[in-house]
Amino acid sequence: MSAQTIGFIGLGIMGLPMARNLIDAGHDVVGHNRSSDPTAELVAYGGEDGGSPAGVAERSDVVLLCLPDSPDVENIVLGEGNEANPVIDGVSEGMTVIDHSTISPTVAEAVADRLAKEGVSMLDAPISGGEQGAIDGTLSIMVGGEESTLEAHREVLEAMGETVTHCGPSGAGQTTKACNQIVVSAQMVGVSEALVFAEKAGADLEAVVDAISGGAAGCWTLDNRAPNMITGDFDPGFFAEYQYKDLRIATAAGEEFGAPIPQTSVAHELYKTMVENDMGRDDNSGVMQVLELMAGTEARIDD
Structure with missing residues (x-):
């Protein structure tokens, strides 16, 4: 080089x-x-x-x-x-x-x-x-x-x-990144929903993560974030407030181009809730905390 x-x-x-x-x-x-x-x-x-x-x-x-x-x-x-x-x-x-x-x-x-x-x-x-x-x-x-x-x-x-x-x-890299963030937010919210659901149902959270990571639900969030999520470790690898900013870009672009993005719009509101509740400097996987507030419980194991 x-x-x-x-x-x-x-x-x-x-x-x-x-x-x-x-x-x-x-x-x-x-x-x-x-x-x-x-x-x-x-x-x-x-x-x-x-x-x-x-x-x-x-x-x-x-x-x-x-x-x-x-x-x-x-x-x-x-x-x-x-x-x-x-x-x-x-x-x-x-x-x-x-x-x-x-x-x-x-x-x-x-x-x-x-x-x-x-x-x-x-x-x-x-x-x-x-x-x-x-x-x-x-x-x-x-x-x-x-x-x-x-x-x-x-x-x-x-x-x-x-x-x-x-x-x-020019601009195509940013369009591709918006696509990336649409999928990332879907993973974060989906994994959070699954873990809170498992907690409410009385399941073993570690067993749930291990079991579904190896099947069709396997994804980056399960591999790299779920183990920390169930211990309440939301130290940032990517700030939630940046995820919210990226979703603002994605939803605005969806409006501009006439693309339906209903799932992304829900994720946008959940990350907005994080920012408005002083969680914006948490990791973007911390969106699980919003779902925990809605459920009245915390999906945690003893670390």
Whole structure:
């Protein structure tokens, strides 16, 4: 792999381990985060502090983003907010911006169009796999944009992800991520319903998880989250408030495109309930707590 200087903006629960994997792959990484502690952690690991979004862009061959929501991307990249030194002020013609955030497909297209006027290409490349996938470098990366741009940067993405898939033109990566979150939320809610039901029926929760994991109900949530759910461990791998944000994007896109998404609409309301009840910083599997409140019980085993 030819080493490049990679800019990384957004060193949160996903971004920081992704940036570390880039350093491990031999790249120089220049980082920036709104709060200073994650940037200090990156510097301690061997990265550099870019000082601002524009500062990161000025010192990088390619800029990666991992930000919470559409307005954050518009602000950090284009300065459409309170960011005084956005990425666009530091880019040069021929550069590429790769956005790993989960945002609206239409916003992804608009930001790409604006950067194109500066001679800068953009890939929308949202990710799936949670914190552990980011740590292990096994993320699934869904890419929208020019395929030639993806191929030029595939080695960079493969330092962070196990599966890198070109999904179509600009915005297609975000559409694919919305599909991903529709399925993820269905798993989380379905497993939660099953466990609360099992508790109410007096079943052995560990036996239920073991039994159904090996059959047609087997899924990522049963394998990776159910053992923690039944002990009440909702330490975040992916914040519930981010799941809620992603479902807002999915339901809005469903309305825009005329796609019926009744199950996703129910999940949207359950995650909204989590956020409104101060559970937004719990793991997204913590949606089980809402169903427990509805049932008047907790589906737990002794840890």
